Amino acid sequence: MLWLNRQASRADVLLSLTEGDANDWRKIANSVVVIPNIVSLNTTDRYSSCESKSVIFVGRLVEQKDILCLLEVWFKVVSIHPDWILHIYGEGKYEAIVRNEVSTMKGNVVLHRPTERIIEKYLESSIFLLTSMYEPFGLVLPEAMSCGLPVVAFDCPYGPADIITDGVDGFLIKDRSVESFVHRVDQLMSSYDLRRRMGQAGIRSSQRYRSEVIMPQWVTLFEQLLSSR
Numbered sequence: 001m002l003w004l005n006r007q008a009s010r011a012d013v014l015l016s017l018t019e020g021d022a023n024d025w026r027k028i029a030n031s032v033v034v035i036p037n038i039v040s041l042n043t044t045d046r047y048s049s050c051e052s053k054s055v056i057f058v059g060r061l062v063e064q065k066d067i068l069c070l071l072e073v074w075f076k077v078v079s080i081h082p083d084w085i086l087h088i089y090g091e092g093k094y095e096a097i098v099r100n101e102v103s104t105m106k107g108n109v110v111l112h113r114p115t116e117r118i119i120e121k122y123l124e125s126s127i128f129l130l131t132s133m134y135e136p137f138g139l140v141l142p143e144a145m146s147c148g149l150p151v152v153a154f155d156c157p158y159g160p161a162d163i164i165t166d167g168v169d170g171f172l173i174k175d176r177s178v179e180s181f182v183h184r185v186d187q188l189m190s191s192y193d194l195r196r197r198m199g200q201a202g203i204r205s206s207q208r209y210r211s212e213v214i215m216p217q218w219v220t221l222f223e224q225l226l227s228s229r
Helices: 002-010 019-025 069-079 095-105 118-123 140-147 160-162 178-189 190-207 211-227
Strands: 015-018 032-034 055-057 083-091 109-112 129-132 152-153 169-171
Touching: 019 032, 019 160, 032 140, 055 069, 055 118, 055 140, 069 083, 069 095, 069 129, 069 178, 083 118, 095 190, 118 140, 129 140, 129 178, 140 152, 140 190, 152 178, 152 211, 169 178, 178 190, 190 211
Parallel strands: 015 032, 055 083, 055 129, 083 109, 129 152, 152 169
Antiparallel strands: none
């Protein structure tokens, strides 16, 4: 880490994906620029109706994603809304643990292998959940939002806070509060109008991550670097 800090302090520019990460690097680096990832957004001209009683999680089944917390949230939510289903798309070293939890609790959870047709799966869903402990960015959030899904995520370092406008296109949960997470999911499940309104806002806000928006930022950065030589 010491070596990395030295290199960062010598760089002409250090590039970060999020403002939160950039703020940490600004303690070390002289110049930090934020350019987010380009995201493969929904291009089908179709969007979720937000009518299905289906919730989706997409991600690796690893410690970072805190999939066991996702299940804790879900088993509380499904006790309130027993007619809803959670679809989990992913694989990883926690897969066996997840399968065991799902089979033991019998809480309307279906575990799927990763699929190349994930956009179609978003379109079949009504809410997206993310319980990560940290995210370098969080590509799945704008992916889901571009399909018209409201999203609920913990305010973890660093991606969700840059992507979600709390109360507009989703909910950002502070302090890793499981009860607050459950409350927000309950709100969305209880109100079609809220799901629809947030989903439509998500379609608009996700467009920030189109290549046509991001690539000019790279061009500007390189032009500035060249002009300073």
